[in-house]
Amino acid sequence: MNVEIKAKVRNLAKLLDKAKLISGSEGKVLSQIDQFYDAVQGRLKLRKFEGGDAELIYYDRPDDEGPKLSSYEKCTIHASEVDTLDRILKFSVGGKGIVKKVRHLFMVGQTRLHVDIVENLGNFMELEVVLKPEQTFEEGQSIANGLMEKLEIDKDDLLAGAYRDMLQAT
Template identity: 30%
Template sequence: MNIKNYEFKAKVSDIKKYERKLLSLQPNYQGLDHQIDTYFNVKYGRLKLREGRIENALINYDRENLSGAKPSDVILYQHQPDPALKQILTKQFGVKVIVDKKRKIYFYKNIKFHFDIVKKLGAFIEVEAIDTNQKFSIQELKQQCHKYFNFFELSQSDTIEMSYSDLVLEKMT
C-alpha cells in the first residue's frame, strides 16, 4: 500500500502533558504497543521490519532529515508475524540497527499520534497526517501537521530531524 504522509517528531520531557492535551479531543486509542523495529542495510531510503503486538509491517520509506514537519514516501506491507520474514531480510541485507520502543497509538480522523518511549533515547511525540486513499493533497497534510504542532505548543527546537534509527546509530558511535 502506497501512503502519502506528512509528519513531525519532537523530543519531550513530559510526555503525559501532551497525551492529556490530545485526550481533550477524544481520539481513538489503539493501545500500547511494544515495538521492535529492525532496520536493514539498503541502498535507497530506509527499510524496517516492525514487530509488535498491535502493528506488524514491512515498511519502506524515504524521508529527508529535515527539522520540523516533512513529507515521507511510504510503502507499507502489513503481515502476520512470521520469524521467516526477518530471517530472509537479515540474510539478504544485514541488520543496520534495532530500535526498541513502547508506543501509545491514537487516531483522530486521518491523524495518527504516537507517544513513544524509545530505549536509549527517551520520550517523543510523533504526529503523522496520513492519506491512504488519495483524499488529501500534500499541502493539506502539511497544514494538518502544522495545526497539531501548534496545538501541542511545540517549538522548532523540540523537533527531531532524524529517524530513531539514525539517533540510535549516533549513540552507538
C-alpha cells in the same frame, strides 16, 4: 503519502493528557520492536508486535526538521513467517539496528499521533498526516502545524531522522 513531523517530548504526562483530549480517546498502547535493514534508498524495517505478527515497512522521507513528505509501502507478515523473513533480510541486505519502543497511538481526524517511549533514547512524538488523494503537501503541512500548536510542540523540539539514527549517534 504522509506529512510527518517528529519532536522531543519534554513533559510526557502533559503531552499524553493533551493527546487524549484532542483525540477524544484513551488511545492504544503498542509495544513494538523495529529491526532495520540496509536499503539502497529510504529505510526498510520489520516491525514486530506483541502478538507475534509483524509488518514489513519501506519508507522514504527527507531527514529534515519540521513537516516533510513521506512515502511508504507496507505488508503484514504472519507470526509463523516473521523469523524466517528476518533471517533472509539479514543475510541478503544486512541488519542495521533495532529500536524498541512503547507507542501510544491516537487518531485525530486523518492524523496518526504517536507518543513514543524509546528504549535507551527518551520520549518523542510523531504526527503522520495521511494525505487523501486530492490533498497537497501544503494542506497536510497546515494540518500538522495546527496540531503542533494544539499540542504545544515548540519548533526548537523538532527532529530530523529516525530513532535508529539517533540511537547510533549516542
